[in-house]
Amino acid sequence: MEESLQEAASRELEEETGLTGIRLTPYKTFDAIDRDPRGRTISFIFYGFLDTTSNQVKAASDARDARWFNVKELPELAFDHAEIVGELLKEIGVLSDEWKS
Numbered sequence: 001m002e003e004s005l006q007e008a009a010s011r012e013l014e015e016e017t018g019l020t021g022i023r024l025t026p027y028k029t030f031d032a033i034d035r036d037p038r039g040r041t042i043s044f045i046f047y048g049f050l051d052t053t054s055n056q057v058k059a060a061s062d063a064r065d066a067r068w069f070n071v072k073e074l075p076e077l078a079f080d081h082a083e084i085v086g087e088l089l090k091e092i093g094v095l096s097d098e099w100k101s
Helices: 005-017 081-091
Strands: 025-030 043-047
Touching: 005 043, 025 081, 043 081
Parallel strands: none
Antiparallel strands: 025 043
16 A cells, blocks of 8 residues: 555565566556456556566565566466467567467
């Protein structure tokens, strides 16, 4: 309750991956009623860029297997997360419209 969405996203990123100092850019809110079978979930998405060769991920409790992946070779993602990632990557020009999540 004492932090903005941006502050919360930066804090969570650091807590779960050890990554700090990344400029996070707001993207979009995803709020489809049935997007998570566990219950109503609203996600506000941020993205950022960094050099993966000099930034090591240090996985924490919620992200025990955190590691870098090529965006064209992502593992299976939960719920609508592949759709979210695909939409963002097309928006920022990383992938073409032919990419299928």
